[in-house]
Amino acid sequence: MSTINSMNTQSTLTVDGKEYQYHSLSKAAEQLEGIEKLPKSLKVLLENLLRNEDGDTVTGDDIKAIAEWLDKRSSDREIQYRPARVLMQDFTGVPAVVDLAAMRDAIAHAGGDPECINPLSPVDLVIDHSVMVDRFADDQAFHDNVEIEMQRNGERYAFLRWGQTAFDNFRVVPPGTGICHQVNLEYLAQSVWSANIGGEDWAYPDTLVGTDSHTTMINGIGVLGWGVGGIEAEAAMLGQPVSMLIPEVIGFKLTGKLPEGVTATDLVLTVTQMLRKKGVVGKFVEFYGDGLADLPLADRATIANMAPEYGATCGFFPVDDETLNYMRLSGRPDDVIKRVEAYCKAQGLWREAGDEPEFTDSLHLDMSTVEASLAGPRRPQDRVALPDVPDTFDELLALQVTPADDEQARLESEGGSGTAVGGPNAQATVTIDGEEHTMSHGAVVIAAITSCTNTSNPSVMMAAGLVAKKAIELGMVRKPWVKSSLAPGSKVVTDYLEKAELTPYLDKLGFNLVGYGCTTCIGNSGPLPDEIAKAITEHDLTVSAVLSGNRNFEGRVHPHVKANWLASPPLVVAYALAGNTRINLKTEPLGLDKDNKPVYLKDIWPTNTEIAEAVAKVDDGMFRTRYADVFSGDKHWQGIDISEGKTYAWDDNSSYVQNPPFFEDIDQPLKPLENVENARVLALFGDSITTDHISPAGNIKTSSPAGEYLQSLGVKPEDFNSYGSRRGNHEVMMRGTFANIRIRNQMLGGEEGGETIHTPSGERMAIYDAAMRYQKEGTPLVVLAGKEYGTGSSRDWAAKGTILLGVKAVIAESFERIHRSNLVGMGVLPLQFVDGQNIAELGLTGQETINIKGINDELKPNQRLEVEATDTDGKTTTFNVQCRIDTRNEISYFKAGGILHYVLRELIAK
Structure with a gap:
């Protein structure tokens, strides 16, 4: 707690x-006039400064700066x-x-005590990103996927179990429990x-940072939290504060109620767009x-x-x-609920009717105006009204120009029949379970109820079950080329779907339980059936995925899918029935009933x-039962053999976990x-390069540098697993950096794929191979980019x-907040x-030699530096750039070689 308490607030x-x-x-x-008018999120920051x-x-001037924020509704104070x-x-x-x-x-090598490396703040790690949809649409899917998950990830899980025993203040929620954000919402968070x-017993706001950008979900229960990179989170674990500028706060006023037939997903897509x-x-x-x-x-x-x-950093x-009602429903202890109410009312953190804090700016939404929507086909902020989905897809299709389009025109002009590969009317005949079916552009090949965004919400999950029930009662089936899956955010969801007697209908439509985890939303969609993948590839079809997730960037969901649509769970079911996103679900039938009548x-x-009647079946007993022994895990988890000791026994033969080279010279x-x-x-990029493009994610291609490396270790392609599962091995990850199949390096004319041109040889090669060649030549590298560099997940x-x-x-022209900090x-x-x-x-073309001047030990936050770019003809272009090291702390970290290096050097010095 505060060692100074200059304002005597204890x-x-x-x-x-x-x-x-x-x-x-x-x-x-x-002593701080007017602070009762502050947004409640800033009151949480103010309390944090008072307490620390x-x-x-933290100084008295820092505390006063929060009150002074009211003068301009903004601040440049760090x-x-x-x-x-x-x-x-x-x-x-x-x-x-x-x-x-x-x-x-490293600290043991430097002669220190390795046990001084321990989290100082409580840390919860939830294993939720490793399950993949290998099996689907049958009653054994969950069992089989769990078996495969444990086989694939045995090394990683053994390592995490070692960490659970070796580190203090560190808990692990085993696989098969739920998505971290939903577990946080339903169990871990306390609000106060x-x-x-x-x-002494102290009470203070429940606040957190998380190593997933969707940590922000917890703001729904009044907990201030946001995503940071793993690097920044590690520093926070080790006692380093999070450096930040006092933020601007945008007020978003909500009035009215959602109309009939409109879901919370439609509301959030509208809010996102606004x-x-x-x-x-x-x-x-x-x-x-x-x-x-x-x-x-x-x-x-x-x-x-x-x-x-x-x-935004968060949406608070x-x-x-309503917060207390949810805490009761989710089985929080009575003493916690009483503490939350008493503390928030005493601190002015309780929402009263008619509250109008002072904001930097504000906007307003009457919820009665929200309409059914999807977002896509490439970005979550691109909301599309349900009737407009076919036209939006056709606009995407028009951009997929290939020589096959000319071939289609030739076929038609000569009176020929058939469709050209990749042409606008391309079709493929596929045989599924002995029957022939025709697939075309827009075919929905993945329909997934998945991700933390929606599977935490009983109203949309019950709605999905009710849509399935009504469809089954009419004799409908999903289209056979659709890979359907249900991956709830927690086991509580399974309980309430079963209590509402909706599970059998979802199962019958192919939405069987496949696992408790993020699955499709993070690219763990698993393989498409061979005949479907072959048809897409051979006929160059542009096909769709519809998922109840929050991310739909290019190449994220599945490498064969170019159009990805975010939708509510009931719409996911509807599109599985329709089978194509070129159908207007408002005016065209989804299919036929048992009497061949349109539905x-x-x-x-x-x-x-x-929906309300179904939601009423959710009760607190479900939460209490499921979370009674949440850290124990099943027999698979409990059966993992682990090593013991203060330091980890690294296995040089492991393809999952290796000792990284980051701290090799830390004692120098x-x-x-x-x-x-x-x-x-190294590469020259355009706008909106996401961390999905930069960071290794999704499937590992056999022919990629990472694939070749794994094969050199004797790993078979079917056992590659995903990049995400191999994040503990730097050899895999550095080979997969900038290797995304959808990344476009402008040095190659914007062609897709993780390749570049080595300068000055002019040879084309994988970005990793070029980087290694540059390293042998002793050549430093830079990356050039456009706007919004590093948007997306906090990787x-x-x-x-x-x-x-x-x-x-x-x-770059601009950076995403977390990625800038991580750099x-x-x-x-x-x-x-x-x-x-x-x-x-x-x-600039990427062929230049680059000099950056003004970098020295006097470097200051946001300082301007000079860049010289000399092209192949010897012409030099000079321009200024702003150093986006934004705070004094960050300068210290940068000088030390990084934030973890800074912490480690401090510990060694002690």
């Missing part, structure tokens, strides 16, 4: 006879924020634990945290308005979940009666009353910062892989074009 709160110490915002208001005031990382806890999923958690294990090795510190248009990158969004009184907490969590998609919902969406869509003196000289451009390997490839700097955290310099300049205006 007070006592008595709840049901128990006393808690806390830092009173009411007492602070006696130490005169060094503060040091300390979240109460850290949340991880296994894709990002494994490399984090690998780094901790490597730090233990408590801890015994120095012999906020993207508004521009909220790097800002807090706080929801207010009387519409919240009728907005269920699950709907709030759905909106909060999508904060990365609308670009204050605590109110329309309106015929099987449940009423709000029907720091080198001074130097200019980047005679660098070459630390997007930065780790970049530094291991030898990239010293990334020069700094790994010692890569993020630089931003200024004065409206960009790659095109400067005439």
Whole structure:
């Protein structure tokens, strides 16, 4: 707690006879005029500063700066924020634990005690990203997928079990439990945290950072939290504060109610589109308005979940009666619920009717105007009204221009029959279960009820079950080329679908349980049936996936699928019945009933009353039972053999977990910062390069550098698993960096695939191979890019892989918040074009030699630097860039070679 308490705010709160110490915002208001008008999310930051005031990382001026925010509704003040806890999923958690294990090795090598490397903040790691949809549409799917998951991930899971025993303050939720964000919402979060510190019980807001960008989901229950890179999360675990600027806060006023037939998913896609248009990158969004009184907490969590998609740091919902209702429903203890109510009311964190805090800016949505929607085919913010999906797909198809289109015209002009491969009317005949079927462009080959966004929401999950029930009763079946799956966010979902007697109908349509995890939304969609994949490839079909997820970037869901649509779970079921996204579900039939009569969406869509009756079957006993022994795991987990010891016994033959090279020179003196000289451009990218493009994700191609490496170890292609599952092996990950099949390097004219041109030889090769050749030549590298570089998931390997490839700097028009931070955290310099300049205006081609001047030990946050780019003719273009190291702490991290290097050097020095 605060070692200074300059404002004398420490007070006592008595709840049901128990006393808690806390830092009173009411007492602070006696010295900080007007703070009662602050957005509630900023009140949480204010309390955090009051509680952690130490005169060094947090000063009285930092505290006053929160109140001064009201003058301009913004601030350029950097503060040091300390979240109460850290949340991880296994894709990002494994490399984090690998780094901790490597730090233990390094500190032991330097003569220190390895046990000084331990999380100082509580850490929960939920294994939820490893299950894949290998088996589907049968009763054995879940059992078989679990068996395959355990076989594939045995090394990783043994490593995590070692971490669970070796590290203090570190818990692991075993596989097969649920998605980390849903487990957090249903069980881990407390809204108001408590801890015994120095012999006293303290109460303070439950806050966290997580190694998944959708950590923001927890803001739906009044918990301030957002995603950070694994690198930044590791530093937070080790006691480092999160450096941040006091954010602007955009108020989003909600009024009215959703109309009949409209879901929470439709609402969140509308909110996402509105906020993207508004521009909220790097800002807090706080929801207010009387519409919240009728907005269920699950709907709030759905909106909060999508904060990365609308670009905000978080989407915060204050605590109110609905929060407490959900806490009771989800089985929270009575003393926790009482503490939450008493604390939030005492601190002015409770939402009252008519609350109108002062915001930087605001916007308003009357929820009665929301309509049924999807988002796609490539970005979550591109909302499309349901009737407009066919036209939007056709616009995408028109962009897929191939020579086959000319061949189609020739066939038609000559009076020929048939369709050209890839042409606008291309079709493929496939044989499925002995019957022939015709597939065409727009075919829905994946229909997945998946991801944290929607599977945490009983209303949309029950709606999906009711759609399935009505369809089955009419004698309908899903189209045979559709790979359908159901991956709930927790076992509670299974319980309430069964209690509502909807599971048999979902099963009969092919939406059998495939696992409890993220699956399709993160690219773990598994293989398509061979005959479907062959038809897509041979006929160059542009096909669709419809999923209830939050991400639909190119190449993310499945390498054979170019059009990905986000939709509510009931619409996922509807599209599985229709089988194609070129059908207007508002006006055209989904299929035929048992009497061969057309069935329309309106015929099987449940009423709000029907959904409410099903949701009423959810009870607290389901939550209490499922979470009673959540950390124990099943027989598979308990049967894993683990090594013991303070340091990890690395296996040189492991293809999953290896000791990374990041800390090899940690016992050597720091080198001074130097200019980047005679660098070459590794790749030149356009706008919206996501971390899915940069970081290894999804399937590993046999012919890729990573695939060739695994085969050299004797790993068969069928056992490659995904990149995400191999994040603990830097040899795989650095080979997969910039290797996405959909990435477009402008040095190759925008052609898809992870290749580049080596300069000056002019040879074309894989980006990894070029990087290794440059390293042998002693040549530093830079990456050039457009706007929004690094959007998407908070993948630390997007930065780790970049530094291991030898990239010293990334020069872009703008950066996504987390990725910019991660680059700094790994010692890569993020630089931003200024004065409206960009790659095109400067005439850069990627063939230049690059010099970056002004990098030295006097480097300051946001300093301007000079870049010289000399082309092959010897012409030099000079331009300025802004150093996007934004805070003093980040300067310290960068000088040390990265944030973990900084922490480790501090520990060694002690």
